[in-house]
Every structure is written in structure tokens, then in C-alpha cells.
Amino acid sequence: MLLILLGVIILHLVILILxxxxxxxxxxxxxEGSSRDLWYDCTTTxxxxxxxAASNEDWIQAVQALMILSLLFCFFSLIAFLYQLFRLVKGGRFFFTAIFQVLASLFVMCAAIIYTVMSPDGTxxxxxxxxxxxxxxxxxxxxxxYIILRKKE
Structure with missing residues (x-):
């Protein structure tokens, strides 16, 4: 059981770093000599x-907000997991952690889709x-x- 918990925590930390x-x-x-991210548009000449600064268009601000939300929800799910690991009753499931993690997943997916659709052709x-x-x-x-995982003694 300890290896499973260690593996889950390492996976969660890898996701947070990504x-x-x-x-x-x-x-x-x-x-060619340029790069663009969510915050800046850089060129080398x-x-x-x-x-x-990145453009003030609504779609880039939506991508920024969704990526920040995904970061926050992933971090909060890690905190919730560690809290539930010590406070949850035996046999309980980590539903609260799972909900936060699935929401983080949906936010990052929406951000990437918006960026894909709104980027110019040939990008x-x-x-x-x-x-x-x-x-x-x-x-x-x-x-x-996290939905499947149960707390064991």
C-alpha cells in the first residue's frame, strides 16, 4: 500500500510540475526568431x-485564467489528498481529491483547445x-x- 501511495504522490507532483x-x-x-507564450510575445532581431506583453484579446485571457485554475486545482487536490490521507476513515474514498483533480484536467484541456483553435494557421x-x-x-x-483508491490501515 505504501508503494501505491508513493506512486500516486509522485504522479501528482509530476503533473503539478508539468x-x-x-x-x-x-x-x-x-x-523564426520568435516565441509566444501565455504572457509575452518575444522576438529576436x-x-x-x-x-x-501578450495581446489583450479575450481568448488569450481565457487561456491564462484556465491554466492558472488548473494549477490551483491541482495544488489544492494535492493538499486535500494529504489531508484526507490522515483524516479520512478507514475504507473511505478520496472523492474530494478526485473532483479537484478532474476539474484541473478539464481546465487544462479547455485552455489547450482554445489556444489551438484561436492560434493562426500554420502555427x-x-x-x-x-x-x-x-x-x-x-x-x-x-x-x-483517486476515485478508485480507498484508505487502508
Missing amino acids: LIVSTAASAWTVG NGDYRCR QFGYAYVLAWVAFPLCLISGLI
Whole structure:
């Protein structure tokens, strides 16, 4: 049972790290001498690296909000799991943790879909975008594991 709990906690921490990197990294889209993320649009011209704030369009603000919400819900589900690990009665299920984790999964999926649909045609997506898509199924699987998992003595 200890190995299962350790594996679940490690999976959760990996998901949290993926969400942090995908939210903060400046590589949602990449191109010739430019990169764009959720917060900045950066270009390199003749060795000069310049960044300006991301556009104020509604869709990018929605993606920003959804990624932050996914981060918060993933973090809160980790806290809820640790709390329930010590306070939950024997045989109880980690439903509260699972709900938070599934919500985090839905938020990151919605953010990635919005970014995909609203990005211009011919856009080359960067590693942060890919990490967001990798975090989605891992987060969903983790939430399902929490639903199945029961507390044992």
C-alpha cells in the first residue's frame, strides 16, 4: 500500500510540475526568431531579444485564467489528498481529491483547445503547449485513480 501511495504522490507532483512549466514557459508557439507564450510575445532581431506583453484579446485571457485554475486545482487536490490521507476513515474514498483533480484536467484541456483553435494557421506549437496536452490525460488518470483508491490501515 505504501508503494501505491508513493506512486500516486509522485504522479501528482509530476503533473503539478508539468502544469507549472507549461503555464510559465515561453514556448507555446515558436517560429523564426520568435516565441509566444501565455504572457509575452518575444522576438529576436539581429541578436536583440525583445518581449512585449501578450495581446489583450479575450481568448488569450481565457487561456491564462484556465491554466492558472488548473494549477490551483491541482495544488489544492494535492493538499486535500494529504489531508484526507490522515483524516479520512478507514475504507473511505478520496472523492474530494478526485473532483479537484478532474476539474484541473478539464481546465487544462479547455485552455489547450482554445489556444489551438484561436492560434493562426500554420502555427508551430512549442514544448509548453505539448506539456499542457501531456498534463491533461495524466491529470485525468490521476483523478480516476483517486476515485478508485480507498484508505487502508
